[in-house]
Amino acid sequence: MEKNYLTDHKFTELELPEVLQRALQEANFSQCTAIQSESLPTALAGADVAGQAQTGSGKTIAFLLAAYNYLLNNPVADDMKGKGQPRALMLAPTRELALQIYRDAEVIGKHAGFSMGLAYGGTGYTQQRETLQKGVDILIATPGRMIDYFKQGVFRLDSIQVLVIDEADRMFELGFIKDIRFLLRRLPSPEERLNLLFSATLSHRVLELAYEHMNNPQVIKVDADHLVVERVEEIVYYPANDEKIALLAGLLRRNNAERTLVFINTKHAAETIQNWLQTNGFSAGVMSGDVPQRQRERLLREFTEGTVQILVATDVAARGLHIPGVSHVFNYDLPQDAEDYVHRIGRTARAGASGDAISFACERYAFSLMDIEEYIGHSIPKGDITEDMLLTLEKPEFTQSKRKQSSKRERGQKPQRKSKPAPRKDQPQKKAEPPQPVGEKPAKKPSVQLQDESKVTSPHRPTIRPVSKKRDDVEVPAIG
8 A cells, every 4th residue: 555545444434335335346446545535425425525636646536436426315206307317417628538537437337327428529429419319317528519519409407416527727727617607507506416626736716616606615635735746756857959859769768668658838849759759669659639539549548558658748638647557757848837747747656656757948948947846846856967868869751741840830930831823714814014115114003183073174074072981980081
């Protein structure tokens, strides 16, 4: 048993229904983590909880057990108005986190008899819609796709008995808070449901959301003074910009890293790093916002199974990924938001394991280090770069035009624009001006001047009156 991970409290000591106890035993869950031990007695008693704990500390199992327990103890009558409508709503900020909650819910609720549905963007629009139309007990969703289905009348929200908001601080960061409030205002009143909010950090704005839409929640914080898990070994190097890829490859080779996450700040650099690694014998994949959802799911499966050893990712992968056995996390680019550092390195040292978090404070992102150390409350040990750590690499061939454009953006250059298409044959062509004789100035075009009608002497000269047309509240004089 790892210190500060598992407690002496056992799940068998909790007043859980037999179907949940059986699922826990089959999954080999016997002892509670700190957040589970602190929050479950309150939630099982029917009180709202706003919980904070380090990433990878078991928050998902905590709110799943509380939600299943509440639904089992408060069954819905067959003749109720909301029959076939969702009874529990679990909101997540990212697709990956929604999928992870769904998989854990299948394990914990395998004997509970509840139907579940997913609603997240990127794929499966028709399939998800048809599943929800048939009726589900538990809806696990990201805000955008869920609101889309809700406005179409695919389901209602007046039968919700349990609300779960996971990674609430991330909801704010991704700009989902208006969507969250839109949904919460359409649920039954907070007193009529169980409300659970869990996050790695509980900021003032998150607590404001909790007190606004929850029923006097009890705030539970576990290891609030230690944002970084003690089992993570941190170190930071100071490479030059042109040394970063050689240092990354050298440390990967030296540490014999089998399952590694490499975080970067821009999706344009992801393919470049992947190309360098693959050219030099490393198995690497890319996860960014441009990768289609099906490809992302396949890549995560290959990474979990070990077919792909290195995952180069933007912060889209920093939350909600529970991948066992991630031994190393590299901050190839230091994050510009200090909270993202905590969530990135939280992908390793999960469930009592240990891991390494290696960061590069390069010329471009070194300024973020001070904010990160202030946020986590300690200085990160500094590492010395030696010649044997810089691996001599074979330069890859960047053959794809997309990669060339990406590299130009990284250097601050403008990508080449496509040539202007030729005009269509049926399109009227502008007549070319006749060439002017050498030494003569081009004749000026006569300008039309507005004159008063009384001053026009020629009977053949047209009368030109000033007329005003109003366009966007601007007076524009019209001619003719």
